[in-house]
Amino acid sequence: DTAVSQTPKYLVTQMGNDKSIKCEQNLGHDTMYWYKQDSKKFLKIMFSYNNKELIINETVPNRFSPKSPDKAHLNLHINSLELGDSAVYFCATSNGGRFYNEQFFGPGTRLTVL
């Protein structure tokens, strides 16, 4: 069983479209994250949810909206896709609230906007 899974693995779409990326974890962790990795491999946190509550919201355009239907899922919806949104998006999970615990990353979703 994959601990942190993301779907789809690859996503190719046209500018202006709306798309969603899904993340599911079976680790029972209480915190989930979305990261964006650009073409230069720079990893930047976008959002973090703890027990379905948004706790980190970096400077991300409001075209990006995370949704956590339950503790095991954190989906990322992107409206009006732009060329600059092309990147690899990683979901991650951890446990423990305020104190650091290892973050387990999913395999990533490569988004290409044409």
Next chain:
Amino acid sequence: GQQLNQSPQSMFIQEGEDVSMNCTSSSIFNTWLWYKQDPGEGPVLLIALYKAGELTSNGRLTAQFGITRKDSFLNISASIPSDVGIYFCAGLSGGYQKVTFGIGTKLQVIP
């Protein structure tokens, strides 16, 4: 925002050689982390450092949390081909596990 300077950005080494990479920051971190990312995969945690001055090993890997809390290094001894990948340092400050990543060191090992 906080920034981490990671160096070198890439390195080519011969199998069997030792490797050293480091990260520096303009601000203090409470925790330093080192991750490795293989192609097509997400990053995997190698070592976590929680105290200034702490020196921790994980097999052939050794990492240290700088005394000033603004830097950390990672050493890999006797490199092997499977060490190839991108190594990221990351710092944690404040609450709720907000992690700032360095730009990565791409390691290539020549057999």
